[in-house]
Amino acid sequence: MSLFLYRLGGLIAARRGTVVATWLLLIAIVLGASAALGDQYDDAFSVPGTQSQEGEDLLADRFGQTGTSGQLLVTATSGRITDAAPSSDVADIVEAVGKVPGVAVSNPLTADDPVISESRTATLAAIRFDDKVPSESTLTAVERAAEPPSSAVATSVGGDAYKPDAEPSRVPELIGLFISFVILAVTFGSLLAAGMPVITSLLGVLVTLSAVVVASWVTTVSSTAPTLAEMLGLAVGIDYALFILSRHRRHLAEGLDPTEAMRRAMATAGSAVVFAGATVIIALSGLAVARIPVLTVMGVAAATAVAIAVALALTLLPAIALLLGERLRPRPKRRRRQRAARQDHEHPAFSGRWVAAATRFPVLTILAVLVLLILAARPASELELALPDNSTAPPSSAARETYDDITDTFGEGYNAPLSVTADVITSANPTDTVNDLAAAIAKVPDVVDITLATPNEGGDTALIQVIPAAGQTAPSTKALVEELRALSPGWEKQLGIGDMLVTGQTAINIDVSQRLADALLPFAIIVIGLSLLLLMVVFRSIAVPLKATVGYLLSVGAALGAVVVVFQWGWLGGLGEETGPVVSFMPIFVMGVLFGLAMDYEMFLVSAMREEYVRAGDPRRAVTVGFVSSARVVTAAALIMGTVFVAFIPGGSSTIKPIAFGLAVGVFVDAFVVRMTLVPAVLVLLDRRAWWLPATLDRSIPDVDVEGAVLHRKIAFQEWESEHGDVTVLARELVAREGDVPVEITARPGEVHRLALPATNDAEALAYVLTGRSVAHSGTLVVDGLLLPEQREAVNQCSTGVRVGPGRGDFEVDKLLRTRSRVAAASRRGRRDFVERATAAVGTLGGATARGASTGAVADAASAVAAGVRLVVLHGRNGDSGVGAHQDVDALAAALAEQGATVIVTVPQEIARLSDG
Incomplete structure (x- = not known):
């Protein structure tokens, strides 16, 4: 790997202008394609192989319900909704909404069983859209058609088709980027160098977001996917560029010419970037283990952002740096300080004092860190998962206002209807059979209403709409779905029906959450196994991979525990969100991303320690020297990544906030508590045993040379040949x-x-x-x-x-x-x-x-x-x-x-x- 990247650095040096021009052309093409197409995001989850998805497919086939749904709430301003003036307005509103192309709605007051609130002041109509993702023009047309024709009624439109209408503010993200720039400027001591990682990461995000927009035309892409890709792309893009550029400037400070400095930076730091990026990509691609297409696409989108960040760091960044040439060389005064710091490892300012304190009494350090992180992870055992609905939308949004109005007027369960289908083809009287099944379902506890009970036109399939007592995220609603499914075999036998299915968007969301919860353990096993294997290959050690994996699990536990205390228990005011279950894919996504980031910091810290151990053979000094030489860059990388994640919290949706917060906490804990405190203490305690690997295993596993050891041998041979012929x-x-x-x-x-x-x-x-x-x-x-x-x-x-x-x-x-x-x-x-x-x-x-x-x-x-x-x-x-x-x-x-x-x-x-x- 290091030799390949060394040669790549030479190729880029010879064609630096072509590389920059090629990237700019590619960016222009992708941006143009996305601007011309526009996005087609779809937040509806499908769960192949589940009862809810089978029922959804049946509804599409037998009832033609292929699109999404909405709700129209009409409330009388005075008197009852069934009075002459309000009821006439309801009829006019329903007629106007039904004339919108691609929209169907029926008058709830004229149905056999009208949907009227207990106070008799409101009615609720179901809207059906032909498209799964209705256009903004269609949604706007429905809202205009639903405007009250007189002062006799008030209306509100919402449901699954309507999402929060407020675009999140970009100001926090810009502030986060500015703070990252300041950190880079302090790290490099150069404004020119500080701007390069920010610019390349922004270009990477532009390419990623444009690619996601184009992908939304060929596959189902959640509206959350681009935000997650943007957040991760910015974080890793800046960090990967930081690693390579800092090594390049260090070689410049040693007196190498820009081309050779970049070639060596590519071979060493570039190898680590490839390894770190590969771990994140593999972990995010592992989201496919949940077998949920939308989540798989979300993981692929985030993995694409990481892959593009790696590609930019290994091609565009070196090309720009080589175009700038000598202007990136550190000033002489700064170079003298860097050399002095590298020569004095006993007292090298703060980083030396930190590692000395962490390793003075390693057993006490290890025990203190373990106790702290286990306590921090304790709340994670109470983690509750659910997919978000409009109850988590911003309070000022129309979708949230409609949700609250329906809850106040009818009850929260009317926002989370369940659909029950059954095969009634063998019934002599399908209508009576459907009514008998509806009556049986109505007797189940936590069922508050049956708003629809009808066979299809062919008379072979029943559709019953069930209103639960609580909303989608309530435990009682999940229990109701499970109870209905448990009772279905008895009803099938009693009523002579077949294949009774509980479906609808609420049931689908519940099934998605359950499948995600079930996938956590297999995903964790995959990630842990991958961690052990990769680190064993890289560090040629048994103890280092075990220690790194335990540290990763502690970081994940602390991150999930922090999410629970903030978003479920309400600490910090829930960061502006109502307390309750967190989005179902948060744990698996945080685990995947943190795995890659943890390996990042492990790679840059421990590889420097191993390199010094191989060179000098002193295990304790290797820890100190390796820590001091890497601590500044790792600290800057962790601060930047944490800043980027925190920047997505203030303006983020209820889905993004817990993920961003969890990643910010996880990065801080993993970088400063685990990698920079626990790791040195463990390595000092183990002494030479930390670097032991059985000889048989050492010969059988591949040598990937992430540290650039082969490059050092190559350079040593070239120097020998120049002297001896x-x-x-x-x-x-x-x-x-x-x-x-x-x-x-x-x-x-x-x-x-x-x-x-x-x-x-x-x-x-x-x-x-x-x-x-x-x-x-x-x-x-x-x-x-x-x-x-x-x-x-x-x-x-x-x-x-x-x-x-x-x-x-x-x-x-x-x-x-x-x-x-x-x-x-x-x-x-x-x-x-x-x-x-x-x-x-x-x-x-x-x-x-x-x-x-x-x-x-x-x-x-x-x-x-x-x-x-x-x-x-x-x-x-x-x-x-x-x-x-x-x-x-x-x-x-x-x-x-x-x-x-x-x-x-x-x-x-x-x-x-x-x-x-």
């Missing part, structure tokens, strides 16, 4: 297999390097290691400028092994070359050209054949020449003996070297000694 192979303390004697190799281009191996060493195994066919047991190895084992595939392409010695035998060369060509080239022409080149090479290797080289070895060597390999390893098999049959080695090696290849003769000592005989 070009080499094709450089090996130090190289052990091919366990038990072998270490070997040293310095092979120059075009030379023959003879390597005499002890009898205990496996010559063939060493040849496989040198040509990238297998991994060495230990030691360092560079072949043709490529680091092993990380670049084994590239080494494999430019090197080959040729076995010499007993057992090769003589074969028909032409036949062997044709066999080799099938591997070397895919096309017929390519195979023919390969055979021609190899045949020509056989002629040049004739001297080796004359001295006794087997045709098998010569064919292999000729194939290597034809393929243009730069390294050929001549090797025998372990145990080969005798000298008379091996006089081909020197001649073959010399002939290959004449063709420009570097040749290493790696055979047992008795064969290598032939050159002396």
